[in-house]
Amino acid sequence: MVGIKNNQSIPSCEECHATDHMIFKDLTPEQLDNVNYDKGCSFYKRGNIIFQEGHRINGFYCVHSGIVKMYKTGIDGKEQIIRFAKKGDIIGYRSVLSNELACTTSRVIEDATLCYIQGDTLITLIKENPAFAMQLMQLTCKELGEANNYITDIAQKTVRERLAEILLLLKDTFDLDENQVLQISLTREELANMVGTATESVIRLLSEFKQDKLIELQGRKIKILNLPGLKKIANF
Amino acid sequence: MVGIKNNQSIPSCEECHATDHMIFKDLTPEQLDNVNYDKGCSFYKRGNIIFQEGHRINGFYCVHSGIVKMYKTGIDGKEQIIRFAKKGDIIGYRSVLSNELACTTSRVIEDATLCYIQGDTLITLIKENPAFAMQLMQLTCKELGEANNYITDIAQKTVRERLAEILLLLKDTFDLDENQVLQISLTREELANMVGTATESVIRLLSEFKQDKLIELQGRKIKILNLPGLKKIANF
DNA sequence: CGCTAATTTGAGTGACTTCAAGCACAGTGG
DNA sequence: CCACTGTGCTTGAAGTCACTCAAATTAGCG
Numbered sequence: 001m002v003g004i005k006n007n008q009s010i011p012s013c014e015e016c017h018a019t020d021h022m023i024f025k026d027l028t029p030e031q032l033d034n035v036n037y038d039k040g041c042s043f044y045k046r047g048n049i050i051f052q053e054g055h056r057i058n059g060f061y062c063v064h065s066g067i068v069k070m071y072k073t074g075i076d077g078k079e080q081i082i083r084f085a086k087k088g089d090i091i092g093y094r095s096v097l098s099n100e101l102a103c104t105t106s107r108v109i110e111d112a113t114l115c116y117i118q119g120d121t122l123i124t125l126i127k128e129n130p131a132f133a134m135q136l137m138q139l140t141c142k143e144l145g146e147a148n149n150y151i152t153d154i155a156q157k158t159v160r161e162r163l164a165e166i167l168l169l170l171k172d173t174f175d176l177d178e179n180q181v182l183q184i185s186l187t188r189e190e191l192a193n194m195v196g197t198a199t200e201s202v203i204r205l206l207s208e209f210k211q212d213k214l215i216e217l218q219g220r221k222i223k224i225l226n227l228p229g230l231k232k233i234a235n236f
Numbered sequence: 237m238v239g240i241k242n243n244q245s246i247p248s249c250e251e252c253h254a255t256d257h258m259i260f261k262d263l264t265p266e267q268l269d270n271v272n273y274d275k276g277c278s279f280y281k282r283g284n285i286i287f288q289e290g291h292r293i294n295g296f297y298c299v300h301s302g303i304v305k306m307y308k309t310g311i312d313g314k315e316q317i318i319r320f321a322k323k324g325d326i327i328g329y330r331s332v333l334s335n336e337l338a339c340t341t342s343r344v345i346e347d348a349t350l351c352y353i354q355g356d357t358l359i360t361l362i363k364e365n366p367a368f369a370m371q372l373m374q375l376t377c378k379e380l381g382e383a384n385n386y387i388t389d390i391a392q393k394t395v396r397e398r399l400a401e402i403l404l405l406l407k408d409t410f411d412l413d414e415n416q417v418l419q420i421s422l423t424r425e426e427l428a429n430m431v432g433t434a435t436e437s438v439i440r441l442l443s444e445f446k447q448d449k450l451i452e453l454q455g456r457k458i459k460i461l462n463l464p465g466l467k468k469i470a471n472f
Numbered sequence: 473c474g475c476t477a478a479t480t481t482g483a484g485t486g487a488c489t490t491c492a493a494g495c496a497c498a499g500t501g502g
Numbered sequence: 503c504c505a506c507t508g509t510g511c512t513t514g515a516a517g518t519c520a521c522t523c524a525a526a527t528t529a530g531c532g
Contacts, residue, residue: 072384072385072387072388074388074389074391074392074393075392075393075471078392080387080388080391080392082384082387082388094377094380094381097370097373097374097377098374098377098378098381099374100381103381103384103385104384123370126366126369126370126373127366127370128366130362130363130366130369133362133366133369133373134333134359134362134363136373137333137362137369137372137373137376138333138334138335140373140376140377140380141330141333141334141336141376142334143380144330144376144379144380144383145330145334145336145339147380147383147384147387148308148318148339148340148383149308149339150387151308151316151318151383151386151387151390151432152308152310152316152318153310154387154390154391154432155310155316155390155432156310156311156314156316156432157310157311158515158516159515159516160515187481187482187483188482188483188484189482196387196390196391196392197516197517198516198517198518199482199483200483200484200485200516200517200518201515201516201517203483203484203485204484204485204516207484219483219525220482235311394491394492395491395492396491423505423506423507424506424507424508425506433492433493434492434493434494435506435507436492436493436494436495436507436508436509437491437492437493439507439508439509440492440508440509443508443509455501455506455507456506
């Protein structure tokens with residue numbers, strides 16, 4: 001089921017293919033085989049950097065397992081987390097397409113396996129397969145729409161509202177386990193870097209949410225107690 | 237030079253073609269002719285709405301002249317201006333591609349002429365012309381990159397820094413005339429809706445900039461006196 | 473090796489400061 | 503004359519600073 005190449009076990013694209021949002025779902029079997037054959041694959045531990053803002057990248061990555069955060073570094077080094085990538089998501093493709101330097105840094109949050117695919121392969125696929133091109137374009141448009149929403153939120157909502165919204169977003173992206181606990185573990189600082197606020201503010205607001213019986217906290221585990229309540233606070 | 241159709245003078249795409257960032261530059265002459273023939277064209281006065289957030293649009297628009305603002309409506313109706321569109325820019329294509337409702341409203345800021353092109357035409361072009369598909373994808377990626385930058389700025393910079401940055405952005409987008417005056421006329425409220433702040437704050441900060449000899453104000457005309465100074469304030 | 477000691481990292485609190493929003497009102501000019 | 507601009511004043515949300523405490527890592531050492 002899994003081939004061995006470069007003294008390393010490389011997962012087949014087929015595995016990711018199960019993921020419903022998989023970008024390669026419109027490829028012909030031959031095209032997928034090509035991608036599968038050409039790609040490299042590496043394991044990264046939490047904290048590892050996949051690529052860094054401002055560096056040139058000649059290919060893109062597809063997340064096979066684990067979680068990666070994408071962030072920009074603002075003034076005095078403060079991170080602004082733009083999005084997360086999980087199984088089936090691709091990262092770095094923007095830089096390949098627009099032929100620009102990477103505009104974000106991507107760092108592993110949960111131990112991850114990523115496949116690396118040459119930029120040329122992507123360009124070729126776009127030229128050969130219009131359905132794939134459409135798929136990719138829709139992905140970009142979706143991300144663009146989300147970015148625009150986020151701009152509006154961050155410009156107009158309070159920190160409190162935004163934190164509630166981020167919790168809901170995390171719930172949608174990473175789901176809850178059977179105990180309603182968010183299936184992603186972030187530090188308070190990382191949460192702050194998503195919301196765009198100070199770490200202390202996140203800590204204070206989380207305690208407020210806890211006192212208001214909206215959530216429950218055990219370390220980094222966040223249990224959602226009152227989803228409608230959070231939605232109300234988030235204004236959505 | 238200009239044909240008459242529907243009792244209305246329709247400018248040829250050739251005119252826009254001169255614009256260097258024109259999206260259609262990779263079309264074959266026949267494809268361009270097709271677009272040119274199929275398109276509709278309308279004149280809009282300042283204040284007119286081209287399309288509205290949440291509405292379905294089945295095609296997209298190409299700005300032939302004038303200026304259009306694209307904004308989202310946030311809580312209690314406050315506008316958040318996402319971007320402007322001027323000659324050669326296309327708007328609404330995102331919704332066509334992702335087959336979603338419009339996520340912004342677009343309203344005319346300076347009397348404008350816009351061409352309307354069917355969504356199908358766009359899809360066909362993408363399928364027939366990979367170079368055009370690449371071009372469009374690069375446009376989307378560029379917008380996405382800018383949106384991500386903006387998220388970081390708005391989350392981390394002060395209103396003062398952001399206002400300076402917006403002035404620089406306006407300068408790059410709409411240029412200065414021979415007297416260093418910004419070639420776009422916005423109300424203080426519109427500026428505030430770009431920066432993501434209150435109108436009063438913009439007014440106060442503009443006066444500060446004026447006192448610091450960075451700019452000069454005559455009504456809505458903004459004259460740039462000290463570009464490096466503004467860049468310094470904007471942190472870039 | 474195993475068991476403290478030492479250091480680092482993250483969570484949490486309180487006091488203080490400041491930036492910017494909001495309100496009310498006064499011009500002003502197209 | 504109404505929409506826009508401009509100003510003063512007040513208040514509150516959120517950032518900053520300074521610190522404690524707990525947990526987790528790493529180092530040290532018999």
